[in-house]
Amino acid sequence: MMIEVDYRFPRGVDAKKQAGIIAIGQTAGTWSVRHQHREGQLRAHLAKVIALREEHDGASIATVAFPRGNVEGDIASLLTMIFGKYSMAGAGRIVAVRLPVDYGVGAKFGISGLRGLTGIHQSPVVMAIFKPALGLSAEDHADILREVAEAGLSIIKDDEIMPDVPEAPTIERLRACRRVIDETKSSRGGRELLYALNLTGRADQLLAKARRFVDEGANAFLLNVLTYGFSVMEALAADPAIQVPIFAHPALAGAIAASPDHGIAYPVILGTLMAHCGADAVLYPAHYGSLPFNRDDEFAIRDSLRSRGVFPVPSAGIMPKLVPQIVADYGIDVILNAGTGIMDHEGGPAGGVKAFQVALANIAADK
Amino acid sequence: MMIEVDYRFPRGVDAKKQAGIIAIGQTAGTWSVRHQHREGQLRAHLAKVIALREEHDGASIATVAFPRGNVEGDIASLLTMIFGKYSMAGAGRIVAVRLPVDYGVGAKFGISGLRGLTGIHQSPVVMAIFKPALGLSAEDHADILREVAEAGLSIIKDDEIMPDVPEAPTIERLRACRRVIDETKSSRGGRELLYALNLTGRADQLLAKARRFVDEGANAFLLNVLTYGFSVMEALAADPAIQVPIFAHPALAGAIAASPDHGIAYPVILGTLMAHCGADAVLYPAHYGSLPFNRDDEFAIRDSLRSRGVFPVPSAGIMPKLVPQIVADYGIDVILNAGTGIMDHEGGPAGGVKAFQVALANIAADK
Structure with a gap:
């Protein structure tokens, strides 16, 4: 072909x-x-x-x-x-x-693998983002993680702008959070909260860090594929030592896709290309949310990702009140990714997690 | 700062x-x-x-x-x-x-290093591109290289779309051309023709190949920085085992820079960012040439690169007849990079090289 x-x-x-x-x-x-x-x-x-x-x-x-x-x-x-x-x-x-079906790298986990890891098989999966994005210590992260882990959250990720800096080095965030993941595991029916740790740095250092982090107990990664390079994403996906799911973040996508007459359309950059580079789940703006995004583009991305077994993660401004509409549009094969929607909830992060759980339970009860 | x-x-x-x-x-x-x-x-x-x-x-x-x-x-x-x-x-x-002056990675060679390697100190440096871009064997490359090396060319590079494929694997192109570089060196006053070999592949493989190619005698590299990732360029620049100059190609830059109201302007992408990522020389469209490019953008890129000692390489449609205008605009700190301007010359590649040499000699004689 x-x-x-x-x-x-x-x-x-x-x-x-x-x-x-x-x-x-x-x-x-x-x-x-x-x-x-x-x-x-x-x-x-x-x-x-x-x-x-x-x-x-x-x-x-x-x-x-x-x-x-x-x-x-x-x-x-x-x-x-x-x-x-x-x-x-x-x-x-x-x-x-x-592209030909066998072009590129396939997801190691994708929808089915992430369902296996989270134990969530019949419902959307809920994911949170650490906020504030910068300025918290490793222990602050661990405190937040404990709260959402005990509330039953499935996945939490670093903000995409969280770098590896002396104030809260990535390895220290991992260690502090890993302790809490272990401590909360049994109360969660043996399911670990997945913490998608942001991978950053020069390509050689980033790849070496990823292996080291896996050795130290990392159970998921986040990569800004467009700022670090598809070649880095492919290297992570192909590495047999990295047996954890990788979440692809769309940072910089608008610089390539947002113009009407230049660049590469969003469904190609965030759908087709992401689906062929080994990502397990891909974040992209939801048209319901806080970024101006085209509904048709969003659904084209969703369908491209699913056609290769990759989990779609509509993001930016996802709130509990949007859950019925998202489920109507997506069915259950979707990750609900909320930053302020969970972290700034009036009941705190645990309250935010519960609000999403209630919204999902209400939909299930209506059926 | x-x-x-x-x-x-x-x-x-x-x-x-x-x-x-x-x-x-x-x-x-x-x-x-x-x-x-x-x-x-x-x-x-x-x-x-x-x-x-x-x-x-x-x-x-x-x-x-x-x-x-x-x-x-x-x-x-x-x-x-x-x-x-x-x-x-x-x-x-x-x-x-x-950016702060010390932000990022500096060039290992840059203008002064490349002048040392080529022995060209008082004039623009001439560079050619292998054409046709795809479809020639390793031996075809070596034959072309011999012709331009004997004609006194300083640098030749792969076309940016030349991949590492079974028809002409990168290592075989290197080996075939390295033999000719060695054979022609003494007739060139001991100066090697620099052959910028296109580095491709997954990040891990690309970085490993670069080291291997240096071991096998590679004396320059080409990288499509925007399609492979700045993080890959930085890794090459920081690697102490890679003591050869790296030419940065602008492939894909238009997808980010060409729109009037979105993206990132050309002088930032191809000037500022390239000047801080470790590239020794950076290619970009010349407004004289075959691509529609803004004169002010071109000169802003030139000045950004030079401010960090990086060699500017205006490209695409560079012909011998343009040399006087380019030298008027650039002075001598410029690499004249010609594809068809050398390879499709009526006198063959050697004739193309000589045409550039004559154009430069005429300017020197006029002074």
């Missing part, structure tokens, strides 16, 4: 011409008579324009089919080929990418 | 309000009475809006100053803080970032 990419060009751009430039310029390029003896191999690398259609607003969608052999089966070489130099060529945007 | 970021908001956006949201939401966030005992630490992480001005077109620029202690001194944690979640918040764009 070829790799098919849909490029959207705004009204006024000669889409046929541009697609032709992509098909040649992003693959073998042109060659002179000096390379006629390699004609066969060179031709085999060229992409083809296989479809061209006009949209109602005058924009055009061109579909270019690239040979799979031009790339290495990872996201970075794919991005370099389909939009590397061409991204600087003017107005034009990638709106869909269709 | 704080980290200062200029955000540009289009007409109609309440810039003061948005800057306030960034200063709090991208740092500590809000906190409740439960965290009053941590008030001091929490406040220390907040950013401040330090300037606000309106542009002639009704857009506004807000400057936000972030505490350096919120990040780890690398580009990934910086991007997560200054534009991670906020990039998904609506129209708004980063147009400048001012």
